[in-house]
Amino acid sequence: MAAEIKHITEKCNGALLAIRDTLYVLSGKWKIQLIVLLREGPMRFNELQRSLVDITPKVLSKELREMELNEFVIRRVYDTVPVTVTYELTPYAATVDPIINSLREWGTQHRERIIASRKSEVKETVEE
Amino acid sequence: MAAEIKHITEKCNGALLAIRDTLYVLSGKWKIQLIVLLREGPMRFNELQRSLVDITPKVLSKELREMELNEFVIRRVYDTVPVTVTYELTPYAATVDPIINSLREWGTQHRERIIASRKSEVKETVEE
DNA sequence: GATATTAGTATCCCAAAGGATAGCAGTATC
DNA sequence: GATACTGCTATCCTTTGGGATACTAATATC
Numbered sequence: 508m509a510a511e512i513k514h515i516t517e518k519c520n521g522a523l524l525a526i527r528d529t530l531y532v533l534s535g536k537w538k539i540q541l542i543v544l545l546r547e548g549p550m551r552f553n554e555l556q557r558s559l560v561d562i563t564p565k566v567l568s569k570e571l572r573e574m575e576l577n578e579f580v581i582r583r584v585y586d587t588v589p590v591t592v593t594y595e596l597t598p599y600a601a602t603v604d605p606i607i608n609s610l611r612e613w614g615t616q617h618r619e620r621i622i623a624s625r626k627s628e629v630k631e632t633v634e635e
Numbered sequence: 636m637a638a639e640i641k642h643i644t645e646k647c648n649g650a651l652l653a654i655r656d657t658l659y660v661l662s663g664k665w666k667i668q669l670i671v672l673l674r675e676g677p678m679r680f681n682e683l684q685r686s687l688v689d690i691t692p693k694v695l696s697k698e699l700r701e702m703e704l705n706e707f708v709i710r711r712v713y714d715t716v717p718v719t720v721t722y723e724l725t726p727y728a729a730t731v732d733p734i735i736n737s738l739r740e741w742g743t744q745h746r747e748r749i750i751a752s753r754k755s756e757v758k759e760t761v762e763e
Numbered sequence: 764g765a766t767a768t769t770a771g772t773a774t775c776c777c778a779a780a781g782g783a784t785a786g787c788a789g790t791a792t793c
Numbered sequence: 794g795a796t797a798c799t800g801c802t803a804t805c806c807t808t809t810g811g812g813a814t815a816c817t818a819a820t821a822t823c
Contacts, residue, residue, distance in 0.1 A: 662810095663810080663811090664810080664811075689812085690811095690812095691811075691812055691813075691814095693811080693812085693813095694810085694811060694812075697811090716819075716820055716821070717818095717819075717820070717821085718819085
């Protein structure tokens with residue numbers, strides 16, 4: 508019996524570890540959203556802040572720093588007045604596209620499913 | 636200029652919304668891991684707790700309740716002594732497989748990449 | 764009668780994530 | 794000289810996710 512349990516966890520262990528790694532790197536409320544935004548092209552700090560309405564500069568700055576460390580974005584400083592800083596996705600950031608796409612597709616289907624189930628609930632109520 | 640910013644956010648908006656929906660449903664430290672475990676077959680409460688070493692009963696119970704509400708698991712109570720309760724994935728839970736697979740694959744590749752970059756760093760240090 | 768088992772609850776607590784607000788340097792513009 | 798713009802940082806505060814510990818009912822077993 509103990510052996511059985513052990514067998515199960517070992518079989519999943521690799522998957523669990525890999526998934527934990529991924530979630531750790533993409534942790535936080537904003538990183539995935541930032542990647543989605545930046546896929547349109549490089550953006551400036553204030554542009555990002557305005558696009559993600561609720562994000563504060565402190566949090567945005569922290570997320571961008573972490574993404575720079577993980578080689579998801581490149582930070583470029585231009586010697587203009589006032590200074591211009593752009594954030595741009597690296598090619599490595601493109602490797603998370605499958606994750607983003609699967610998240611987006613599932614969310615879309617899930618929403619449709621919920622709307623459909625609400626409609627059928629209404630029908631049932633009417634039919635009673 | 637304002638129009639340009641608006642254009643960008645509108646183009647991404649659907650994706651951002653869908654992604655937020657997905658992350659909301661799969662939120663928390665444990666739900667994805669529970670799905671991975673339960674893909675092996677139905678498990679009992681204590682079995683799950685033992686498999687996910689660090690989870691406390693309070694948290695496990697909360698996660699399972701949320702997953703039941705989202706129709707990811709079915710909870711079955713058997714009239715044995717002591718009582719037996721099993722948790723089993725629904726067919727709907729299988730729809731998140733693409734997400735889980737993309738998370739697992741990316742985590743695996745990312746880990747390999749980090750190991751590789753560590754090795755090359757060592758080489759460079761030696762070569763200096 | 765003490766102990767073990769199951770599937771949880773109840774209560775308390777803590778750390779981390781993240782929000783609110785203010786401010787700064789450096790320049791340009793009114 | 795006041796104000797505005799950029800890209801932040803600093804400080805403080807709140808929320809919430811989740812861990813630790815203890816406990817329950819009902820029965821069986823020692």
